[in-house]
Amino acid sequence: MKFATLPDGGAQGRLMLVSRDLRHAAQASPIAATLLDALERWDEVATGLQARYDALNAGWLPEAQPFDPSACAAPLPRSPQWCDASAFLNHGRLMEQAFNTPPIPEFDTVPVMYQGASDDFLGPTIDVPMPDEVDGIDFEGEFGVIVASVPMGASVSDAMRRIRLIVQLNDWSLRAFGPREMKTGFGFLQAKPSTSFAAVAVTPDELGEHWRDGRVHLTLDVEWNDRWFGHPHGREMNFGFGELIAHAARTRRLSAGTIVGSGTVSNVSRDAGSACIAERRVIEMIDEGGARTGFMRFGDRVRMTARDDSGQAPFGSIDQRVVRAPSSGAQEPRP
Amino acid sequence: MKFATLPDGGAQGRLMLVSRDLRHAAQASPIAATLLDALERWDEVATGLQARYDALNAGWLPEAQPFDPSACAAPLPRSPQWCDASAFLNHGRLMEQAFNTPPIPEFDTVPVMYQGASDDFLGPTIDVPMPDEVDGIDFEGEFGVIVASVPMGASVSDAMRRIRLIVQLNDWSLRAFGPREMKTGFGFLQAKPSTSFAAVAVTPDELGEHWRDGRVHLTLDVEWNDRWFGHPHGREMNFGFGELIAHAARTRRLSAGTIVGSGTVSNVSRDAGSACIAERRVIEMIDEGGARTGFMRFGDRVRMTARDDSGQAPFGSIDQRVVRAPSSGAQEPRP
Numbered sequence: 001m002k003f004a005t006l007p008d009g010g011a012q013g014r015l016m017l018v019s020r021d022l023r024h025a026a027q028a029s030p031i032a033a034t035l036l037d038a039l040e041r042w043d044e045v046a047t048g049l050q051a052r053y054d055a056l057n058a059g060w061l062p063e064a065q066p067f068d069p070s071a072c073a074a075p076l077p078r079s080p081q082w083c084d085a086s087a088f089l090n091h092g093r094l095m096e097q098a099f100n101t102p103p104i105p106e107f108d109t110v111p112v113m114y115q116g117a118s119d120d121f122l123g124p125t126i127d128v129p130m131p132d133e134v135d136g137i138d139f140e141g142e143f144g145v146i147v148a149s150v151p152m153g154a155s156v157s158d159a160m161r162r163i164r165l166i167v168q169l170n171d172w173s174l175r176a177f178g179p180r181e182m183k184t185g186f187g188f189l190q191a192k193p194s195t196s197f198a199a200v201a202v203t204p205d206e207l208g209e210h211w212r213d214g215r216v217h218l219t220l221d222v223e224w225n226d227r228w229f230g231h232p233h234g235r236e237m238n239f240g241f242g243e244l245i246a247h248a249a250r251t252r253r254l255s256a257g258t259i260v261g262s263g264t265v266s267n268v269s270r271d272a273g274s275a276c277i278a279e280r281r282v283i284e285m286i287d288e289g290g291a292r293t294g295f296m297r298f299g300d301r302v303r304m305t306a307r308d309d310s311g312q313a314p315f316g317s318i319d320q321r322v323v324r325a326p327s328s329g330a331q332e333p334r335p
Numbered sequence: 336m337k338f339a340t341l342p343d344g345g346a347q348g349r350l351m352l353v354s355r356d357l358r359h360a361a362q363a364s365p366i367a368a369t370l371l372d373a374l375e376r377w378d379e380v381a382t383g384l385q386a387r388y389d390a391l392n393a394g395w396l397p398e399a400q401p402f403d404p405s406a407c408a409a410p411l412p413r414s415p416q417w418c419d420a421s422a423f424l425n426h427g428r429l430m431e432q433a434f435n436t437p438p439i440p441e442f443d444t445v446p447v448m449y450q451g452a453s454d455d456f457l458g459p460t461i462d463v464p465m466p467d468e469v470d471g472i473d474f475e476g477e478f479g480v481i482v483a484s485v486p487m488g489a490s491v492s493d494a495m496r497r498i499r500l501i502v503q504l505n506d507w508s509l510r511a512f513g514p515r516e517m518k519t520g521f522g523f524l525q526a527k528p529s530t531s532f533a534a535v536a537v538t539p540d541e542l543g544e545h546w547r548d549g550r551v552h553l554t555l556d557v558e559w560n561d562r563w564f565g566h567p568h569g570r571e572m573n574f575g576f577g578e579l580i581a582h583a584a585r586t587r588r589l590s591a592g593t594i595v596g597s598g599t600v601s602n603v604s605r606d607a608g609s610a611c612i613a614e615r616r617v618i619e620m621i622d623e624g625g626a627r628t629g630f631m632r633f634g635d636r637v638r639m640t641a642r643d644d645s646g647q648a649p650f651g652s653i654d655q656r657v658v659r660a661p662s663s664g665a666q667e668p669r670p
Contacts, residue, residue: 011415011590078590080346080413080454083524104519114521115450119415119590131488131586152660153466174586184439186449187522189418193586251466251509251528255346255413255454325487 001053002206002314003028003165004072004199005035007123011078012036017053018067018200022316025067026056035076035201039164039256042148069316074121075167075201076146076257082118082195083248084142084171084261085111087239088232091266094282101182111239111247114187116171118259122196124318128172129325130193130298136175137296137322139224141275141304143216143234144169144261145241146201150254159245160214166207168198168220168306168315171261175278175295198304198315210308214240218306218314220265222275225300229280230273232265234306275304298324336388337541337649338363338500339407339534340370342458346413347371352388353402353535357651360402361391370411370536374499374591377483404651409456410502410536411481411592417453417530418583419477419506419596420446422574423567426601429617436517446574446582449522451506453594457531459653463507464660465528465633471510472631472657474559476610476639478551478569479504479596480576481536485589494580495549501542503533503555503641503650504596510613510630533639533650545643549575553641553649555600557610560635564615565608567600569641610639633659 004025005013012034016025031048032038038045055061086092089107096103104112122128130137146165154162177191210217216234223229239247244260265275270287274280281291296302305317339360340348347369351360366383367373373380390396421427424442431438439447457463465472481500489497512526545552551569558564574582579595600610605622609615616626631637640652 078415081452086521101520102518105515110515112519112521113524115452115524117416117450117587118453119593120588129487135586152464153662177586180440180445181522182520183437184447185436185517185520185522186421186447187516187520189448189450189583190585194588248524250525251470251512252452253455253529258454327488 001049001203003035003075003201004067004069005075005077006071007073007077013073013077017049017056019056020206022067022069022200024056024064026052026061026064028052036257039146039148042164042256069199070125072199073123074197075165075199076259077121079118079121079146079257079259080255081258082116082261083113083258084116084263085113085239085244085247086263087111087237087244088263088266089238090236090268091264091279094266094279097282097286101179111244113244113247116188116192116195120194122194124197124199124316125320127321127323128196129323130174131325133295133297134176138173138175138277139275139296139302139304140171140173140264141220141222142169142171142262142264143167143306144259145245146257146259147245147254149256150245150249150258152249152251152253154246154249156242156246159249160242162245163204163241165201166204166211166216167201167259168304168318169261170196170302170304170318170320171264172196173276173278196318196320198318200315202314206314214242216306218308220275221305221307222273223303228273230275232267232272232275234262234265236267237262296322298322336384336538338370338410338536339402339404340410340412341406342408342412348408348412352384352391354391355541357402357404357535359391359399361387361396361399363387371592374481374483377499377591404534405460407534408458409532410500410534411594412456414453414456414481414592414594415590416593417451417596418448418593419451419598420448420574420579420582421598422446422572422579423598423601424573425571425603426599426614429601429614432617432621436514446579448579448582451523451527451530455529457529459532459534459651460655462656462658463531465509465657466660468630468632469511473508473510473612474610474631474637474639475506475508475599476555476557477504477506477597477599478502478641479594480580481592481594482580482589484591485580485584485593487584487586487588489581489584491577491581494584495577497580498539498576500536501539501546501551502536502594503639503653505531505637505639505653505655506596506599507531508611508613531653531655533653535650537649541649549577551641553643555610556640556642557608558638563608565610567602567607567610569597569600571602572597631657633657
């Protein structure tokens with residue numbers, strides 16, 4: 001199944017089923033009003049949703065409308081919890097050089113993961129407000145999974161069984177804050193503004209052979225201001241999502257709707273390019289003796305699209321512009 | 336006003352108004368069904384809630400019932416966001432010695448703050464499941480505030496105006512994970528299981544002179560297995576809550592219901608004792624050459640009560656027992 005969410009003024013929006021070819025959509029509300037509702041009652045609603053999804057794909061739903069990803073919110077605009085790993089170790093090792101930080105202990109054997117804010121995720125095409133260009137505005141192209149409830153201490157295999165949906169996301173980062181926040185030991189906070197998501201969340205079966213070993217075997221095409229920036233592949237992920245979920249659940253239960261991220265998709269081959277500017281910059285330092293590429297400016301766009309070998313894009317695209325945030329107090333916050 | 340939440344099987348529970356003397360309670364549902372609902376519509380519902388609260392205090396509500404804090408969930412069982420600072424620098428400086436970590440940069444001028452999980456807060460008397468005694472089970476007695484929506488880049492004075500409620504909490508910690516997670520730079524995750532809250536959240540006016548300069552001027556009495564452990568005072572907080580909220584909102588908007596914590600209440604005077612075991616242990620190391628006190632064992636209890644000079648406890652008490660978590664998969668997670 002494929003899902004998207006339309007904004008409706010509330011925190012969770014309105015759940016839509018999206019056809020496999022992303023051409024049509026229909027409300028899921030006869031069965032589940034929101035994606036969080038569906039995730040909390042998955043065993044109860046999955047059969048009904050599947051039947052409605054099959055009918056949508058067959059062209060049997062008279063209420064189906066053309067699907068417009070630019071009208072969508074994030075699939076789960078407010079999630080109970082968001083834990084983002086750094087599971088492509090190539091990226092992490094390069095970033096250690098960029099930030100000149102000491103080697104992370106047990107980096108090869110224990111996932112590193114930070115807790116992010118999950119109350120205010122952004123849709124795929126909305127302008128992204130940032131306070132200042134000097135903060136080092138950067139993108140991070142990633143994959144993620146959305147889980148059913150997970151008990152404390154779940155095993156990797158149990159964790160794998162609780163994966164309900166796969167998503168594609170941009171973990172926006174402000175590099176000027178990163179090194180200081182890492183040095184505090186308390187982790188990222190100001191360095192991580194709201195995260196953006198591609199419009200469509202998919203069940204694992206939708207990816208077919210491109211979902212295996214708890215990894216998304218797709219290329220992530222990244223373009224910055226319409227120019228190629230990278231196309232790293234998800235298969236090089238050093239920890240699978242099952243291991244990441246089990247890590248997150250080691251000392252806590254995870255509520256249904258928790259999202260676990262892969263960290264920046266990154267490949268060892270230089271030919272793959274990068275899914276974030278910071279990584280390109282450190283590669284420039286290593287290969288050319290200095291960083292040439294600056295961070296994003298207001299008005300810049302970044303587009304990210306996961307694709308299979310035939311060019312199919314199961315999640316749609318993230319395609320956003322960075323804009324200057326209104327000064328304090330002028331910006332209307334969400335409820 | 337004073338509020339509490341009764342569990343009802345859902346994520347948010349059912350909102351109650353609690354009388355000033357904590358003796359009676361009545362449903363707030365004629366006006367707001369949940370505390371999150373009230374916070375999101377505060378300007379619309381505050382007058383009605385205040386009238387109902389006044390009637391409850393006057394004994395005019397026939398539906399009022401005796402208030403039973405042991406039946407309560409956390410006031411806000413699932414919050415949009417939870418950011419916990421370390422704003423009592425005395426504690427932070429002692430902990431640096433305990434963990435033998437490098438000095439935190441700009442510790443005196445920039446708050447340190449970590450992002451915590453906010454989906455599964457625990458009520459004041461529920462047993463607290465932990466996976467293993469070897470994880471170094473510890474408590475951290477703190478104060479916190481719950482805010483209305485806060486725009487990105489809010490000033491300290493604007494942040495102060497958006498404080499709606501004050502709470503008392505126990506930021507449960509697993510010390511065996513802390514040093515490794517701090518060294519990764521990604522911050523606490525496994526080191527921070529679900530946080531517990533005293534039953535009653537209060538509006539700032541309820542504290543009278545005990546709420547000033549964005550600080551809670553109350554003693555936090557901490558007892559471990561019915562023995563005095565500490566009574567540090569909130570006035571020594573080095574950053575006020577206004578500064579902490581503005582720090583959290585520097586690069587993001589905060590949704591209504593976001594909770595910001597003070598970090599462990601800690602006083603320079605050794606006579607005040609401590610609000611967490613790790614701090615007592617490092618004081619033992621410094622003063623006596625070695626840590627004598629171990630961490631919590633299954634079956635241990637901790638009680639925390641904030642009090643004014645006359646012994647009044649505006650939030651009630653947190654009074655919990657640590658128990659062994661069921662092994663993987665056996666524990667039923669929440670939806």
